[in-house]
Amino acid sequence: MTDEENKIIKYIMLTQIKGLGPITQNALLDLFGSVEECFEAGCEDIMRADISNIIGRKRTISFVEQRDEVSIRNRSEQVLKDAESSGIRIVVREDADFPKRFKNLTDMPILLYVKGNLKINGYRESAGIVGSRRCSQEGKIRAIDIALEAVKNDIAIISGMAKGIDSYAHTAAIKSEGYTIAVLGNGADICYPKEHDKLYSAIAEQGCIVSEYPPGTQPRQYYFPKRNRIIAALSDSLYVIDAGRNSGTESTVEYARRYGKLVLM
Amino acid sequence: MAITVKSMATSGVDGFMVEIEASTIRGQQQMMSIIGLPDQAIKEAGERIQAAIESCGYDFPKDKCIISLAPGDRKKRGSHFDLGMIIALLFQTDQISPKKLSDYAFIGELALDGRIRPCNGVLSMVTEARKCGVKAVVVPFENRQEALSVSGIKVCPVKSLPDTVRFLEGRIDISKLYDEDKTNITSEGIAVNVDTSSGKEGGYEGDLDFSDVKGQDELIEAIMLGAAGGHNILMLGEPGCGKTMIAQRIPTILPRMSEKESLEVTKIHSISGLLEAGTGLLKTRPFRAPHHNVSLNALIGGGSYAQPGEVSLAHNGVLFLDELAEFSRSTLDSLRQPMEDKRVTISRVNGTNSYPANFMFVAAMNPCPCGYYPSKKCRCTDYEIIHYRGKISGPILERIDIQKSVEHVDYFELNDKESSYTSSQLRERVEKARKIQQERFKDDKQVNCNAQMTTTMIQKYCKLDEACTQMLKRASEKYGYSARVIHKLLRLARTSADLDGAENIRQEDIVRVLGCRDLDVSSSQMYTIA
Numbered sequence: 001m002t003d004e005e006n007k008i009i010k011y012i013m014l015t016q017i018k019g020l021g022p023i024t025q026n027a028l029l030d031l032f033g034s035v036e037e038c039f040e041a042g043c044e045d046i047m048r049a050d051i052s053n054i055i056g057r058k059r060t061i062s063f064v065e066q067r068d069e070v071s072i073r074n075r076s077e078q079v080l081k082d083a084e085s086s087g088i089r090i091v092v093r094e095d096a097d098f099p100k101r102f103k104n105l106t107d108m109p110i111l112l113y114v115k116g117n118l119k120i121n122g123y124r125e126s127a128g129i130v131g132s133r134r135c136s137q138e139g140k141i142r143a144i145d146i147a148l149e150a151v152k153n154d155i156a157i158i159s160g161m162a163k164g165i166d167s168y169a170h171t172a173a174i175k176s177e178g179y180t181i182a183v184l185g186n187g188a189d190i191c192y193p194k195e196h197d198k199l200y201s202a203i204a205e206q207g208c209i210v211s212e213y214p215p216g217t218q219p220r221q222y223y224f225p226k227r228n229r230i231i232a233a234l235s236d237s238l239y240v241i242d243a244g245r246n247s248g249t250e251s252t253v254e255y256a257r258r259y260g261k262l263v264l265m
Numbered sequence: 266m267a268i269t270v271k272s273m274a275t276s277g278v279d280g281f282m283v284e285i286e287a288s289t290i291r292g293q294q295q296m297m298s299i300i301g302l303p304d305q306a307i308k309e310a311g312e313r314i315q316a317a318i319e320s321c322g323y324d325f326p327k328d329k330c331i332i333s334l335a336p337g338d339r340k341k342r343g344s345h346f347d348l349g350m351i352i353a354l355l356f357q358t359d360q361i362s363p364k365k366l367s368d369y370a371f372i373g374e375l376a377l378d379g380r381i382r383p384c385n386g387v388l389s390m391v392t393e394a395r396k397c398g399v400k401a402v403v404v405p406f407e408n409r410q411e412a413l414s415v416s417g418i419k420v421c422p423v424k425s426l427p428d429t430v431r432f433l434e435g436r437i438d439i440s441k442l443y444d445e446d447k448t449n450i451t452s453e454g455i456a457v458n459v460d461t462s463s464g465k466e467g468g469y470e471g472d473l474d475f476s477d478v479k480g481q482d483e484l485i486e487a488i489m490l491g492a493a494g495g496h497n498i499l500m501l502g503e504p505g506c507g508k509t510m511i512a513q514r515i516p517t518i519l520p521r522m523s524e525k526e527s528l529e530v531t532k533i534h535s536i537s538g539l540l541e542a543g544t545g546l547l548k549t550r551p552f553r554a555p556h557h558n559v560s561l562n563a564l565i566g567g568g569s570y571a572q573p574g575e576v577s578l579a580h581n582g583v584l585f586l587d588e589l590a591e592f593s594r595s596t597l598d599s600l601r602q603p604m605e606d607k608r609v610t611i612s613r614v615n616g617t618n619s620y621p622a623n624f625m626f627v628a629a630m631n632p633c634p635c636g637y638y639p640s641k642k643c644r645c646t647d648y649e650i651i652h653y654r655g656k657i658s659g660p661i662l663e664r665i666d667i668q669k670s671v672e673h674v675d676y677f678e679l680n681d682k683e684s685s686y687t688s689s690q691l692r693e694r695v696e697k698a699r700k701i702q703q704e705r706f707k708d709d710k711q712v713n714c715n716a717q718m719t720t721t722m723i724q725k726y727c728k729l730d731e732a733c734t735q736m737l738k739r740a741s742e743k744y745g746y747s748a749r750v751i752h753k754l755l756r757l758a759r760t761s762a763d764l765d766g767a768e769n770i771r772q773e774d775i776v777r778v779l780g781c782r783d784l785d786v787s788s789s790q791m792y793t794i795a
Contacts, residue, residue: 134644144792163646171794195652202794 005080010035011092011111012076012214019062022212025110027054028063029093039067082215086189089114097121105233105259109212113188116208120181120234126156128235128261130228130252131165132242139242143168146239151178158183158235160227161200161209162248163193165241170203180207183230185223189215225251232256238263268357271370271399272334272349273390274341277571277618278532280386280393282370284335285346287353293329299350301334304342313344314351316377321426326358340615342570345384348373348403351426352433363433368400369421372408379426383407386536388528391415403429410545411535414528475514476687480674481507487669487781489691492518493698494760495714497604497626497664499589501784502671504636508629509554511671512585515627516550517688519583520696526581529621533573533580551582553624557591565599566620571611576603577620589630590656597661600626604664630657632670632787639787640673647791654788666716666753668784698763715760720752727755729770736775744782744789754778 001009014025014035031054032038043064055063066072083090091098092111100121102108112118120126127150129143147157147169157173159166161182173180182203186192188211191200203209212230213223225248232238232255240263243249256263267288274283283301297311318325332350334341349371355361372390374382387408392415394402401419404412409422421439423429431437475485484500491498492515500508522530527546534540534547555564555575566574576584586592603609607623633650637643645653662668699714705726706712712719718726729737741751754775761774 133646135646136641136644140647140792163649167646167648168792171792174794193648195648199648199794 007035008090008092008111009073009076009080010039012079012090013067013072014038014110015214016072016076016079017063017066019059019066022107022109024055024059024063026093026106026108029110031055034094035092079214082189083113086215087115088188088215089118091118099234101126101233101236107229108233109230111212113211113213113215114208115188115210116204116206118181118208118210119179120156123154123156123179125153126158126234126236128158128231128238128252128256129165129169129241130159130231130238130243130249131240132244132247132249133162133164133166135164135168135242139165140168143239143241144172146241147172147178148176151176156181157207158231160184160224160231161192161196161203162224163196167196167199170199170207174199174202174206177206181234182207182209183227183234184209184211184219185213185227186219187211187213187215187217190218192219224248228252229255232259232261235261237261240265267333268353268366270349270353270356270366271394272346273370273372273394273402274339274343274346275386275389275536276339276616278389278529278536278573278620280390281339282393282397282399283341283346283349285349285353285371286331286333286335287350287357288331288333289326289328289357290331291328295327295329297330297332299332299334301337302340303334303346304340306344307334307341307346310344310347310350310375313347313375313377314354317347317351317375317379317426318355320377321379323355323360324358326354330354330357343384343386344374344382345372345386345390347375348381348426348429351375352429355430361430361434363430364435366433369433370394370399370402372402373405373423375426381405381423381425381429383542385538385540386532387411388414388535388540389532391418391420392528392532394418403432407542410543411531411540414531414546473514473517474688475511475518475691476684478507478511478514478686479679479682479684481511481672482685483780484511484669484671485686485691486777487667488515489518489686489695490757490760490764490777490781491627491667492625492691493695493715493764494666494702494756495625495716496666496757496760497716498628498667498669499662499665499784500627500629500669500671501632501787502629503631503638503640503673506671506674508671509585509587512554512583512587512627512629513552514688515583515585515625516552518691518695519550519625520692520699522548522550522581530581533577533620537573537578539578551579552585553579553582554585554587557586557588559592559596561593561596561599564596565603566609566611566618567613569613570615571613571618573618573620574609574611576600576609576622576624579624580621582624583627584624586626586628589628590653594656594658598658601660601664626665628665647793651788651791651793651795654784662784663749666757667781669781670783670787694764697766698760701763701766702760715756715763718756718759723752723755723759727759727770729755729775733758733770733772733775736772736779740779744785746785750782750785754782757781 028038090111091114097118143165151173157169157180159169170180188209191197228251232252238256238261253263267286270285272283272285273280315325374384376382383405388411391402391412395418401421403421403423406422406424412420432439502508531547553575564575603622609622610619632638633645634653635643635645702714757778758770758774761777762770
């Protein structure tokens with residue numbers, strides 16, 4: 001196993017440990033400086049270090065207890081193997097193409113499962129286009145127009161590959177040969193909803209599919225609001241189309257506002 | 266010496282002759298054995314015969330009885346051998362003395378009290394009996410109309426075993442028995458006109474007529490086009506806009522059935538047991554509308570005896586599949602061959618049968634999963650719509666020439682609208698167009714309507730002038746039509762010209778025909794990655 005693989009496995013392990021969310025994961029990495037250090041630091045050092053005010057004592061104990069568990073190591077190795085076999089690259093926090101837009105946001109994932117070409121850092125500007133899954137004809141036309149206009153100005157299109165507005169935004173980007181990123185609420189190797197199979201392959205070919213969930217993760221309704229924060233973080237401005245009250249889109253808007261992004265209704 | 270009595274059996278749509286031999290063997294234990302590859306219904310005949318013999322006052326033989334159904338190597342089924350078997354047995358035991366027994370073939374199931382019950386497949390059997398040179402057939406009274414539709418053979422309808430015996434012994438005149446019953450029936454009002462030459466009423470059910478359909482003129486035009494050229498039709502429309510209503514009326518505008526067609530249809534219905542008692546030849550074209558959960562075998566034909574399926578029951582008529590997208594893919598795909606060959610061959614352990622299946626295929630489906638596209642009510646995404654439409658496999662869509670969307674109808678505006686068409690008008694035009702086609706294809710046995718034209722025929726009969734070619738070219742460029750679709754359009758255009766009796770395809774035909782590809786047009790407008 002190469003050093004590179006070892007490093008990635010450690011990152012995966014960090015995400016696999018129970019009781020640690022992205023905030024804690026980021027905090028640990030910040031604290032120790034590197035992922036190797038997270039696993040090598042002595043028990044006493046960790047416990048002695050006054051980190052309880054950042055991470056909390058309970059989480060620290062849980063991390064120390066689990067980091068050497070064989071089962072977690074095995075599972076992580078399996079995730080890496082699955083990713084390789086389904087053509088998914090794992091981009092970790094310290095990589096050059098890890099989105100710069102995640103910087104200073106504490107709740108971003110420490111790694112991304114990527115299918116396709118993640119070159120968002122090469123884009124000066126990005127636009128998120130999200131909205132209703134059951135959109136009207138007007139909404140459809142608006143989404144397509146916004147996406148086409150954005151592509152013309154060399155802006156990357158970010159969306160969630162859901163039905164409705166999301167799918168039109170991606171489709172417009174692909175058709176006009178623009179760059180688009182689809183952030184999924186399931187493993188990057190799974191196409192959901194299934195009627196988007198051709199869209200999915202087109203995005204993987206021409207843009208990229210991104211997920212924080214390991215390959216094979218089935219879509220669950222509670223994953224989607226979480227992935228919305230990634231959409232919000234990746235977009236410099238967020239276009240919201242046809243969104244109803246209490247819709248999933250609301251959470252995207254909320255995140256975008258929290259991250260200080262421009263929200264256009 | 267054994268007695269031989271003639272009876273008939275069915276195999277597929279055809280009949281074959283069965284000779285029933287009865288023999289008794291003295292000095293052996295009393296029993297009855299039926300041989301000659303009988304099915305369960307025939308095996309049980311022994312019990313029915315025994316009961317009928319007792320209740321009619323005859324004696325059941327005290328010896329061993331053997332009844333053999335020859336040819337012994339062909340499987341037989343059905344309960345209609347009862348009558349022949351009991352006659353053979355009674356004659357063998359000298360309890361009756363029929364005259365000229367060899368002139369007759371017997372068909373009929375026995376009730377325990379000696380009555381004769383109706384049975385299936387009488388038409389096929391009587392037809393075959395005539396071919397075999399049988400002079401007269403004894404059939405159940407309820408099946409007499411069916412049997413009478415075969416000319417050149419005497420039909421003796423009977424109601425009970427005692428009647429049959431008296432008739433065979435010459436003690437009663439069958440025509441008298443029949444006469445008296447005939448008056449009986451007419452008074453009940455179920456007498457059926459069996460004279461096919463008269464053809465009054467045009468042979469369709471009076472309560473269905475295109476004049477009931479309002480506000481769908483464009484679609485009716487397309488339906489007429491389909492009926493005139495034998496083109497298959499797909500209707501796209503929201504729920505409740507009248508797709509089913511229109512489909513039900515299609516048989517009323519198809520040309521009247523010829524006697525040959527009528528015979529074919531009746532035979533298939535008869536062997537499937539779908540002929541109502543007292544019905545003669547079917548005069549209306551069948552309309553079959555199986556539900557979308559239909560199994561493959563029920564659609565194509567099957568079962569352990571390779572019975573005809575819906576495609577054969579719709580022979581010479583209309584097979585209507587409502588909610589086409591809900592049918593399972595394998596079921597739909599199984600239609601490909603019968604649609605091409607106009608015949609299905611079904612092989613099962615108990616026999617291989619080939620049934621005709623020359624039907625007009627009419628299907629209906631919603632334009633999208635919710636059903637309301639392109640109205641505002643519809644919130645389906647383009648991907649969902651394409652996915653939904655993709656449920657119907659290409660090869661099936663390939664065989665459908667006309668795809669027409671059905672307009673939404675507003676009930677409150679409906680009252681003001683007049684229906685512009687009646688079935689009889691439409692049928693007249695269809696028949697005229699068909700006549701032109703028959704003339705055109707009279708040298709070719711394989712082809713009898715425009716829909717079946719081969720590529721060479723299209724080149725020969727569908728010549729376009731410059732303006733038409735340009736028009737077609739423009740449409741083709743706009744929607745990306747393949748050569749195959751163009752061929753379809755040309756066939757349709759030929760029918761359209763035939764409808765008006767025009768010799769060449771005109772511009773208006775091209776316009777009319779281009780309006781028959783609604784699904785292609787609508788699908789090409791979808792904003793998706795294909």
